[in-house]
Amino acid sequence: MSKEKLSIIHESNNYIFVNKPSGMLSILDRHDPTLPSAIAILRKKYGDVFIVHRIDKDTSGCLVFAKNENAHRHASIAFETRQVTKKYLGIVHGAPPQDSGTIKDKIMDHPVIKGKMIVNAKEGKEAITNYTVIEKFSGYALVEFHILTGRMHQIRIHCQNLGCPLLCDPIYGKDEQIFVSKFNKKYALSKYEEEEKPILSRLALHSASIAFKNEAGEEECASAPLFKDMSATLQQMRKWLKK
Numbered sequence: 001m002s003k004e005k006l007s008i009i010h011e012s013n014n015y016i017f018v019n020k021p022s023g024m025l026s027i028l029d030r031h032d033p034t035l036p037s038a039i040a041i042l043r044k045k046y047g048d049v050f051i052v053h054r055i056d057k058d059t060s061g062c063l064v065f066a067k068n069e070n071a072h073r074h075a076s077i078a079f080e081t082r083q084v085t086k087k088y089l090g091i092v093h094g095a096p097p098q099d100s101g102t103i104k105d106k107i108m109d110h111p112v113i114k115g116k117m118i119v120n121a122k123e124g125k126e127a128i129t130n131y132t133v134i135e136k137f138s139g140y141a142l143v144e145f146h147i148l149t150g151r152m153h154q155i156r157i158h159c160q161n162l163g164c165p166l167l168c169d170p171i172y173g174k175d176e177q178i179f180v181s182k183f184n185k186k187y188a189l190s191k192y193e194e195e196e197k198p199i200l201s202r203l204a205l206h207s208a209s210i211a212f213k214n215e216a217g218e219e220e221c222a223s224a225p226l227f228k229d230m231s232a233t234l235q236q237m238r239k240w241l242k243k
């Protein structure tokens with residue numbers, strides 16, 4: 001798991017928004033509740049809190065919790081009825097064929113492999129992702145995703161089907177690590193290093209922001225800054241691979 005820690009990025013009377021590091025669970029693991037999870041950390045500080053939605057263990061970023069049952073019910077309905085704006089940032093191999101667009105590939109559970117999704121136009125459930133290319137590099141791109149549905153692995157499989165999988169995605173792309181030497185061909189180890197350490201070794205997907213209206217009609221929103229591994233990767237791309 002990442003060495004980064006969970007941080008609170010916004011708190012109101014009824015809600016807590018956190019920035020979750022990659023590798024941390026959103027909720028308690030059914031088989032091993034001792035594994036680090038966002039909800040366990042918050043319960044130590046706040047007592048009983050309620051998770052409104054989840055993001056994948058390997059995905060970092062913004063996650064929302066409710067402080068009471070009424071707030072939880074309201075926010076859950078907002079998520080279910082698509083009254084929430086959810087934006088993600090991802091670094092992909094290559095680039096989408098167009099700088100912006102909408103992906104509507106229907107997805108379903110893989111019939112054999114547990115925890116994997118596949119595209120299936122007939123039996124799959126509706127999955128809608130709007131995307132915008134933010135930056136292009138030589139061989140890579142930074143893309144913003146606005147998801148209108150919340151299917152498991154939605155962005156990951158939509159990227160794969162577009163032909164531009166996310167970096168470090170062992171299920172829908174490559175099981176890889178990203179090194180500075182991949183971009184800077186003249187990179188050399190310092191005399192204090194025995195081997196090069198990766199700058200990115202986890203899924204390059206980050207929940208960047210979430211916004212919805214609370215019970216009083218006021219906006220609850222927060223933006224989660226990128227963690228060091230993704231920001232460092234982008235920094236190196238801007239330095240060595242900028243088109």
